[in-house]
Amino acid sequence: MSRTQARPVESERIALKARNVSFSWEDTPLHWVPGDPFTTHTINVLHLLLPAGERWFVQVYKQALPLIKDDRLREDVIGFIGQEAMHSQSHDEVLPHLREQGLDPTPYTAQVDWFFEKLLGDRTLPPGRARRWWLLERVAIIAAIEHYTAFLGDWVLGAAELDRRGADPTMLDLLRWHGAEEVEHRSVAFDLFTHLDGGYRRRARTWASAFSALLFLWQRGVRFFMANDPTLTGPEAAKASFKDFYDRGRAGVLPGTGAMLRSIPRYLGRDYHPSHEFSTAQAVAYLAASPAALAAEQAERSLKGAA
Template sequence: MPRSTPAPAVHDDLVLDPRDVQFDWSALPLHWIPDEPVATHVINVLHLLLPEGERWFVEVFKQALPMITDDRLREEVLGFIGQEAIHAEAHQEVLDHLLGQGLDPRPYVRQVSWLFRRVLGERPGLTAAQRRESVIERVAFVAAIEHFTAFLGNWALNSPGLDRAQADPTMLDLLRWHGAEEVEHRSVAFDLLVHLDPGYLRRVRGMLVSGPMLVHLWVRGARFMLAADPVLDGRIRPTWRDAHLNARRGLLPDLRLLARSAVRYFRPGYHPTQEGSSSQALGYLATSPAARAAAAR
């Protein structure tokens, strides 16, 4: 049976800095990609999923901390926890802004919250061995999801179509700041999984559960956002053809490339350092208006 290869020694100088960014959403239009409500709301699904999802990441990794025996990895996990907590709050602010514009995201968010807290949350009454197994299994889910967030982060850093479409600059900075940090810490969840369980089967199981779940949630989220949009009044429904056409224009990620990326995760020798560019991510973080303002405070 194939086994995961040990994490390469590429993180010796990795220091994950939780950048306490702030964004001003007062001028954000409802359709922040002008005249592109479908692309706007497909990306807006991030704001629906990430606050609850990343808070769940933080809880899972806090539960995993006592199991870590490598000091360097522990420091990376602590940095990861700090970054993810800030990500959750940044996207929560967008949800609050949408509510003020007449688009109520709360019905869908309640469903997402139920999934992460009740279905994927910590279960009471477990023995110590069962609890450890539960934590490692959820780390595997996080590692698989982080593969997708790194893919999306890499796309956001390389998406000139959004600039050509004159997307709102504050939202672009949020997406690219967050995307850059996802690329920056793309290996942490995977390395933690390998540290706790170097076997191949759990990694595969994590992707087989998380991949279809994310696709389902994203499709439902896009449908919800378009139906709840007070301007559209339910006149537009998302289609796979819309997704393909918007991807060709650079407004959305290419689903074919996303599928190929998911397949790479199943390679026995896979490691997240094979995805994206740390230097590009750090380069953007050095120029991001929000990250620069956070560093100056």
């Protein structure tokens, strides 16, 4: 680690484990934030982006494992891989429910799959410098994306306005369980990038690429949902503007635009480290109370008892 990069807060490091959660969607309405299709669909984009993105994370990190020289970091990366695989599966399981409600996401998910599998996927490169360069680029991109998944995770853990507006409790549990694990493992991607490379120019360049891609894909996803929602017609179906996002952020049902913008210079600061952001204690507290996580823990105990 270079002298200009802050060291992690060691007291907050905990062993990472995948929690085998499951969710039941039969009682979740299409507009799970009552009376607010825009907020519902803005958050629903996660179900379209994350399965492909997190499968890609796992693929890249499995390639990086042999390069890790630090045993504790290797353990963290293995825990990260397990958690990301479970996140991908859990969001993937929402898609059949959307289809049952008349909203088929396949045209959009096909574009997302192309983005991660083709544009950012493995390339036919000769062993050596070129192949390592492409791996390090993708490790750095993941570090930038994880800055924002942790930001979103921290936001949803504290988004009390969604509760006040009667948002579906199962969907909130999925989002908060996932968000809590993103906060829990928020340092892993950056630590891996620092361990393998850590170059500031690469960090800044890949942040710009990741941020631009996320904005583009998210905007397309929201507009896709609004245009294809079978309950929306006329001007309402086409309504998906930045002003809508900004207003919902001020209302507390979506992340605030100002908070998102203020997170940019923090990531680009030379003394940045994810452990100095957000709260592991808050994340762990939610994971200890999450209905899905509790059910998974009880099932695991039952299996051990039966054995």
